[in-house]
Amino acid sequence: MPVATRTARHVKAPRARVYRALIEAGSVGTWVVPIGMTGVVHAFDAREGGQFRVTLTYDEPTGMGKTTAHSDTYHGRFVRLQRDQLVIETMEFESANPAMCGQMTVTFTLTDTSGGTEVVAVHDNLPQGISPSDNETGWRMALDKLAALVEAEQEGGILDCGDVILRPYEERDHEAIVTILGDGGVMQRALDERPLLRDDADRFILDHFRLRDRLELGTVALKSTGLAIGFSGFRACGYLGEEDIEFGWVLGKAHHGRGYATRLGQRLIARALGAWTYARVLAACHPLNVASEHVLRDKLQMQFEGEVEPRPGFRRRVYSATRWMGERVTGGVAALALTLATAVLTSFCGADSKADPRLQAAVRLYVFDCGTLERADISRFRLKAEEVATIRMSVACFLVVHPRGTLMWDVGAVPDTEWKPTGSAVLQRVVLPDSQQREVTMVKPLGEQLRDIGFSAGQITYVALSHYHWDHTANANDFVSSTWLVRQVERDAMFAADRPALLLPATYAALRGAF
Known part of the structure; x- marks a missing residue:
């Protein structure tokens, strides 16, 4: 029952x-x-x-x-x-x-x-x-x-962001924010500005915390105590040559590295693209602010738009999230990104394929390193040990970028979620359903390699697997938004109760309805 x-x-x-x-x-x-x-x-x-x-x-x-x-x-x-x-x-x-x-x-x-x-x-x-x-x-x-x-x-306009909240500025927040504005490390890292003396800090607060409309700053406070630890919010900007809104944050150094900025970004993006119905929201950071760029690029998975210099000596690396992607993909809104294949991916809504210039170039093929199989069984290829110089085999994945869309061909041997990159080779052991083990050396996750060229899994039009063995399907679940190109007989085999050997169904379970 x-x-x-x-x-x-x-x-x-x-x-x-x-x-x-x-x-x-x-x-x-x-x-x-x-x-x-x-x-x-x-x-x-x-x-x-x-x-x-x-x-x-x-x-x-x-x-x-x-x-x-x-x-x-x-x-x-x-x-x-x-x-x-x-x-x-x-x-x-x-x-x-x-x-x-x-x-x-x-x-x-x-x-x-x-x-x-x-x-x-x-x-x-x-x-x-x-x-x-x-x-x-x-x-x-x-x-x-x-x-x-x-x-x-x-x-009172409170925005819940997990362990912290974003609320209207109150007089009790004054000293905490003055202290942050007077910290050279924070000011130069987050705002590219010199530390402010008290009079300057008072003026900054007066100018930026008026709260007359929603495009101004509020206080970031710990939910548990209500104490102010920084400030965040929106402001108007014109980084990309047109009027946009930008969000940002400044937190005291004692509260860096705790995930607060990521959660703030997720909620601010959701608010701007959802309840406020903006078409696009931007975020920008100094080119040397590695930590903030990591949040924008890797945690929030926003799309890199380029580096701008709105005034002499003031440089910013600009990232964007759009309404359409805000509805389709997040990273806890974790993948809010500007779609690279907007024309193809939204063609069901009648979009013009000429809208995205990045799909107008000649056909391009990207090859990704998705691991190396160690001690491969060469007998499966009807070879003898004396006939080969090495028994290590590369695992490659491919992205085709075409004016009409994008195609991902194979998605690796080890899921990105199952290991952490160190900058050096990492040996991973994969256990198959029959308890056999395989060893794969990994260097860089597939998702990171896609982001390096300006793409993410949620933006790919089509995904196809050369065949259904475990060393080709590892990250298939990340492509649930793509159209899966597959023969019916192969799909039936992948989801059958009595499946063929060398399959790891958990790695492609999300594709059940994606073809």
Whole structure:
């Protein structure tokens, strides 16, 4: 008999705001993540038939993950969206454990109640390996976070950003912000300015924290104590030759490296592209500010637009996120990026393929290093040991860039999520379903190599696999937004109960509905 759970929560906010939190990637990346875990939203296309994919990683190793020992990845599809009333979605964990697999349906129903909205979440068809009581507890925690998120934003313009909040400036914040503005390391690193004396700092605060409209700065404060640790917000800019808005942040040195900037960026992008309906939002950093550029490029996965010098001696590296990509892909809004293949990827909406000049050049072929197989079994190629000089085999992946779109051919041997680059060769062991082990030497993740040339997985038009063996499918789940080119007979074999050998289904589970 199918197992279901039902969880309800009263939220002190109107239905429209609650509904937006269910379909905005930035909001989902905040409230859906359980306490003790970190979330990454790989893909998020909030329209009927649109797909999403999320990974939740335990902050402390537990060995209890459904996808890997320490993480749960699930993918799904929006089935029905009824504005401000109903969200129905299907989802499935990516797991090699059959007890954790199976398509579930989640239905969110929103109704008006006194002082707010009644949210009911019904979770149908739980897999055998998932405890109904644990599932109900998890959803209760999620709805509590959902309520906290939208209720906080109702009160005084507060933006919930995980461990920190962005709120209107208050007089009690004055000394903390003056101290930050007087810190040479912070000012030169974040604002490319000299440290400010108190009078100058007072003037800066007066000029920038007027809060007369939404394009001004607010205070970044610790949620636990309310103490100010920096400031963040928006301002108008013209870096790309037209009027845009830019977001940024300045945090005290004691609070660097804690993920606060990433969460701020995620929420600010979601706010600008979602509730405020801007078409594009920019962020910029000094060319030598490696830490901030790492957040923009790698954490928020924004698109690099170029380096500008709006005034002599004032240089900025500019990154962008667009409304269309904000709806389709995030990095906890983790992949908000300017689509490189806008014309092709939005052709269903009648877009002009000439809109993106980067697809107008001659056909280009990029070859990526996706690892080296160690001690390859040469007998499979009908060769003898004395006939070969080495038994190491390269693993290559290819990107074709064509005026009509992009094609990714093969996606590697080791998932990017399964290892951390060190700048040197890293030996990885891959365990196959029959317990055989393979060794692969890795140097650079596929996703990073794509970003080096200005692309991301979420921007690729088509993905194709030369065949379905494990050393060709590793990062296939990252291409859930692409159209999968595959023969029916091969697809059937990949998802059959009795699969051929040398397959790792967890690496391509998200492609089930992508062809």
